[in-house]
Amino acid sequence: MTTTAVRTRGTARGPRDSLMSRTTAMIIMSVFTVYFLLPIWWLFVASTKSTGDILTSDPLWFADPQLLSNLGDLFAYRDGVYLRWLGNSVLYAGLGGLVATLLAGMCGYALAKYHFRGREFMFSVVLGGVLVPATALALPLFLLFSQVELTNTFWAVFLPSIVSPFGVYLTRIFAAGSVPDELLEAARLDGSGELRTFFTVSLRLMSPALVTVFLFQFVTIWNNFFLPLIMLRDEALFPVTFGLYGWNTQLNQIPELRMLVLVGALVSIIPLVVTFLSLQRFWRSGLGAGAVK
Amino acid sequence: MKHMRKAAVVALLSSFALAACSSGDEGSEAAASGSGADAAGGACAPAGEDVTLSFTTWIPGIEGVVDIWNEQNPDIQVEVQTGPNGLGGTYQNFFNQIEAGNAPDLGQIEYDALPNFRVQGGLEDLSACEDVVAAESEFVEWTWSQVTLGEESSIYGIPQDSGPMAMFYRKDLFEENGIEIPTTWDEYAEAAAQVREAGGYITNFSQTDINQFAGFVWQADGQWFSTEGDEWTVELDSDPSLAVADYWQGLLDEDLVATYPAWTDEWNNAYNSSEVWTWVSAVWGANSIASGAPDTAGNWAVAPAPQWEEGGTDAGNWGGSSTAVLKGSEHMYEATKFALWLNTSEEALTALNEAANLYPATIAGLELPVLKEGVEFYDDQPIYDVFAEAAKQVVPDFTWGPTMTQVYADASDGFKAAATGSGTLAEALTTGNQKTIDALNAQSIPVAE
Missing domain, CATH: 1.10.3720.10 (MetI-like)
Structure with a gap:
């Protein structure tokens, strides 16, 4: 595909393309955000558990939260x-x-x-x-x-x-x-x-x-x-x-x-x-x- | 001109510290050449004045135990410093500090790391101290041979704790399924097939805990190393060693053992969810199960480890440390006094057991009142009776090599491959044997052909 072709298509369907590229960007960023935040979420959830629960309960959800204690x-x-x-x-x-x-x-x-x-x-x-x-x-x-x-x-x-x-x-x-x-x-x-x-x-x-x-x-x-x-x-x-x-x-x-x-x-x-x-x-x-x- | 001079000052100020860094190499050479001279030592005489000893260890809660000593001995005060475990950095620090000439007087060193320190000249020989020589009879025989390193007249540490091995098993599951508790390894393999039929695994074969495997070899009266004078013989692929490897390879081939990486969540979960039914492990494993598999409380029991021969009574060992006096200490007499108290007196051994579950290395220590009680997690079975028996049956004279970190790493690589189906455990040992010889040669440690 030549550059001219890209440009022509780009102007003709500008708004849609930009919507698409925005969505793509959003998806990629969301994936990375989740990727980076997941360990922190895990750490937070694990910190609220008792020693026994850390190993035995669902790693990504709470079990008897006891963060304060x-x-x-x-x-x-x-x-x-x-x-x-x-x-x-x-x-x-x-x-x-x-x-x-x-x-x-x-x-x-x-x-x-x-x-x-x-x-x-x-x-x-x-x-x-x-x-x-x-x-x-x-x-x-x-x-x-x-x-x-x-x-x-x-x-x-x-x-x-x-x-x-x-x-x-x-x-x-x-x-x-x-x-x-x-x-x-x-x-x-x-x-x-x-x-x-x-x-x-x-x-x-x-x-x-x-x-x-x-x-x-x-x-x-x-x-x-x-x-x-x-x-x-x-x-x-x-x-x-x-x-x-x-x-x-x-x-x-x-x-x-x-x-x-x-x-x-x-x-x-x-x-x-x-x-x-x-x-x-x-x-x-x-x-x-x-x-x- | 004026501002230029100030500029130079500003720039110099910032680069001063940097220059300090880059001259570090010279510093290290100077320290290296200087470290040979200060190795006085040798004599074991009281200092005749108040002494403060430094002691580096990684036993959690040891401060409380040392406090007992400090109260009773105002003239020999011990400052304890705790850090990460040996392979986690403390050994490397010891080597650095010995080189720099500022090592602590006393350090915790596991049995399998002692030869490394011995070969590098990092330990004081304690045989000059009469008290130490006289203490030999107080210790379980094999633990003493772990600190003399097979040398007639040298002692390189005071045994601290030991890890005699026995079999933890799920008595409820064995009972429900009508499976006999195995007493030999042959029966263990048969039971493994029955357990597999019942939907479980008899045990987990850990590819990373090479020292557990060494414990099995130890029990089979095998050796991985031996010394004659200064020369080392490497025999990772000795007959007993290969026999043990073939046995486990058989279980792996028939998918009779699980292969979770040890000490991970999956591994804990395999025990907690009743997928894995037994663990032939050291005395300290009692706590690992209790914490890793809390849902199975009350269902476990302990029996002697399976034997290679019917009616046999041999045990292996996994783990254990010594308290060593590091090179350059000027207070060997006081240091050994403290180390003997720490590792033989009933009050210290009891306190160590309560603080960190240390299992004593002395004969009298095996009979401590705290070790006579039933343990709730094991349905109130007095499990330590089993380990006390095992401790006395550990085969004496198992020798560690001077490069165990490398041995563990190389063997573990091979074991991981074997667990995933490429290669065998025996091949891993043969390869490991050659790599170990290469490693010794690379460090100019003499190897017997």
């Missing part, structure tokens, strides 16, 4: 160690994400707006960092942290989390496009120092990109499993993902943990959902801004 059990188990883990995760991911965003923003801004010797080389090195998977760095990091006796501490997970080469890349591209040189020139003429310009002018212009970087980094840290696995021994420092994993490996021995793992998993996705919903407004404008330029 399950939640009570979860928060009470071993003196509320779960809440501690959740708090740790929020701290690692929230604080780590913020610091990482700030550092990446500064770095990307500097690479975009200042001309200095070795700039492109430095940028290439950072880009190289994007290609190295975090998992591959975990063991070297462990040996490094062992040398300075920082393993099994808060810093062992926090320090590696505040680095985001991808963030540097994104903010550089974004700063180059969205922070006009003229504006910086004007700020300088008005006597503003470089740092002040960065924090009062540039940072705001870059905010959509920064939100994106923060979200990415937040999710990355939240889901980072291998690093805590290698670095931490003290249960009081575990993030929630690693703590749940530990419980999950003990199911053969203590089958009652199954219910706690499921409820724990359900609760642990809430902070992610909240973060996304509250920041997605910025995120959308961030991705769009890059697209039209």
